[in-house]
Amino acid sequence: MITLAPRHLARYAQIARLLVKYGRSDLVDRCGLRAAAEEGGDPPVETGRPEEFASDLERLGPTFVKLGQLLSTRSDLLPPAYLDALARLQDDVEPVDVDEVRSVIESELGVRISSAFDEFDDRPLAAASLAQVHRARLRSGQEVAVKVLRPDIREQVSTDLDAINELARTLDQHAEFARRYGFLSIAESLQESMRRELDLRTEAQSARALAGTLSEFERFRVPQPIDDFCSASVLTMEYISGTKITDLSPAVLIEVDRRGLADELFRAYLKQILVDGLFHADPHPGNLLFTREHDIALLDCGMVTHVDPATRHTLLRLLLSISDGRGADAATAARALGTPIGDGFDENEFNRRIAQIVMEHRHLPVERLEAGRSIMSIQCVAGETGLRLRNELTMLGKTLMNLDRVVCLLDPKFDPNAALQREATALMQRHTTRDFSLSRVFESTLEATDFVQRLPGRLNRITEMVADNDLRITVDAIDESRLLRGFQKVANRITVGLLLSSIILGASLMMRMEAEWTLFGYPxxxxxxxxxxxxxxLILVARIGFDSASKGEA
Structure with missing residues (x-):
């Protein structure tokens, strides 16, 4: 049973009541939290509805908001109604008092607000559970946005993560459901995500990296950090004025090359995911700003996912297989991105259902094509058939789902299959070219040099062993004498069969001759x-049957 740390007791009770409300009282019993769930009021009952789930998580605080965002990628774990509710999860909260914000800025940057900024707007542009953003102007006259972590937020999040990790570990030990769907893995992913988001220097690095990735796309902008005014708790970046894509009026959309913008947005994400292996994992409409120059600004680089080269190659195969309608190839690629859960993986059922998803995707009308939905369906099938997919694929599914929504707003007739097939050749070329980088050439050269340096010594050892008659070679081969006996037996039977055939043929010819001695009226x-x-x-047939029976018993 779980050991309840006194400082986590209140949190345990809140989590337990939430689980009971949404029909998972079995998990509460597994953890021994039934008493905690029933303390402090009426016993909880199973009355939760999907649309209430997001609100309940919001009330539990920023860690649980982020947990909800992570769960929104797990179509294998939650029904569609809950996924839709979590997709609308809001992260807007009451702003922190401006005096506390000013105190954090001055403490982190080591200067007074009046010395660092010519103007600083006390009213926040946005207030979220982890940080809030204020508009300001530097002494140089540059307009900036200043993102500031909430005071004491790290301590609060750390406490919540400890409680979640402890519960997840206990459930993994005592509940088959938790082991099957990797509760501990979810908790560890949440911890890693929160660690990155609570260090704004990481977000600054991601913004610089994404700007480099998207530099070839003229209509994309990523606000860049102002390094002299950044720290672990303060991020000062360029201010870009614009309108959320969801708030664009029909009159503005008429003036825009919507199809071209949708196509460039889709190509930009293909490059991030499949070529560079670094992509903005949260492109929901609120993070995409439409500027006065009719460009798109990509905001909030706190949620960025890295993909290694081998995984990028497999993801490319998967997406191309889906777009081409090749179900068997899509199943093979998806299988390579997962790990069987124990001995319960039903590979035949997995292959059959993935092929079915791909065929359904191929025959959908253009306005209903959703690449992200297909990936999430694959994830759901994987969970039900006993395959745990890698986190990169779950993040890809969520990213593509958000991208589908934005692209649909820009161009409802946009065809992701056609766009992917148009880019397939270029993606393959760039993917291959990136693998043959200068550093890889140097690495191969060093390995070749090491081989050449070691080769003379290895050859000397081999020749000495030959001279001393110490060289031994072990070969696993079949018994050649037994093989020859088998061939001889087959040859003998073929020979006997040919002789018998000749005798029968000769006897048949003799039947036509007149003879004095007859038997049964024939010569x-x-x-x-x-x-x-x-x-x-008959003897030959009996001998063959006897030999076959003897081998079968052996």
């Missing part, structure tokens, strides 16, 4: 040959 000599051939044939 006697011909009948003798027939009888000899018949008896020999």
């Amino acid at each position: 006697g000599l011909a009948m003798v040959f027939f009888l000899v051939a018949a008896i020999a044939s």
Whole structure:
């Protein structure tokens, strides 16, 4: 049973009541939290509805908001109604008092607000559970946005993560459901995500990296950090004025090359995911700003996912297989991105259902094509058939789902299959070219040099062993004598069969000759040959049957 740390007791009770409300009282019992769930009021009952789930998580605080965002990628774990509710999860809260914000900025940057900024707007542009953003102007005259972590937020999040990790570990030990869907893995992913988001220097690095990735796309902008005014708790970046894509009026959309913008947005994400292996994992409409120059600004680089080269190659195969309608190839690629859960993976069922998803995707009308939905369906099938997919694929599914929503707003007739097929050749070329980088050439050269340096010594050892008659070679091969006996037996039977056939043929010809001695009314000599051939044939068949039976028993 779980050991309840006194400082986590209140949190345990809140989590337990939430689980009971949404029909998972079995998990509460597994953890021994039934008493905690029933303390402090009426016993909880199973009355939760999907649309209430997001609100309940919001009330539990920022860690649980982030947990909800992570769960929104797990179509294998939650029903569609809950996924839709979590997709609308809001992260807007009451702002922190401006005096506390000013105190954090001055403490982190080591200067007074009045010395660092010519103007600083006390009213926040946005207030979220982890940080809030204020508009300001530097002494140089540059307009900036200043993102500031909430005071004491790290301590609060750390406490919540400890409680969640402890519960997840206990459930993994005592509940098959938790082990099957990787509760501990979810908790560890949440911890890693929160660690990155609570260090704004990481977000600054991601913004610089994404700007480099998207530099070839003229209509994309990523606000860049102002390094002299950044720290672990303060991020000062360029201010970009614009309108959320969801708030664009029809009059503005008429003036925009919507199809071209949708296509460039889709190509930009293909490059991030499949070529560079670094992509903005939260492109919901609120993070995409439409500027006055009719460009798109990509905001909030706190949620960025890295993909290694091998995984990028497999993801490319998966997406191309889906777009081409090749179900078997899509199943093979998806299988390579997962790990079977124990001995319960039903590979045949997995392959069958993935092929079905791909065929359904291929025959959908253009306005209903959703690449992200297909990935999430694959994840759901994987969970039900006993395959745990890698986190990169779950993040890809969520990213593509958000991207589908934005692209649909820009161009409802946009065809992701056609766009992917148009880019397939270029993606393959760039993917291959990136693998043959200068550093990889140097690495191969060093390995070749090491091989050449070691080769003389290895050859000397081999020749010495040959000279001393110490060289031994072990070969796992079949018994050649047994093989020859088998061939000889087959050859003998073929020879006997040919002789018997010749005797029967000769006897048949002799039947047409007149003879004084007859047997059963036929020429006697011909009948003798027939009888000899018949008896020999029966003996040969019996011998073959006897040998086969003997081998079967062996």
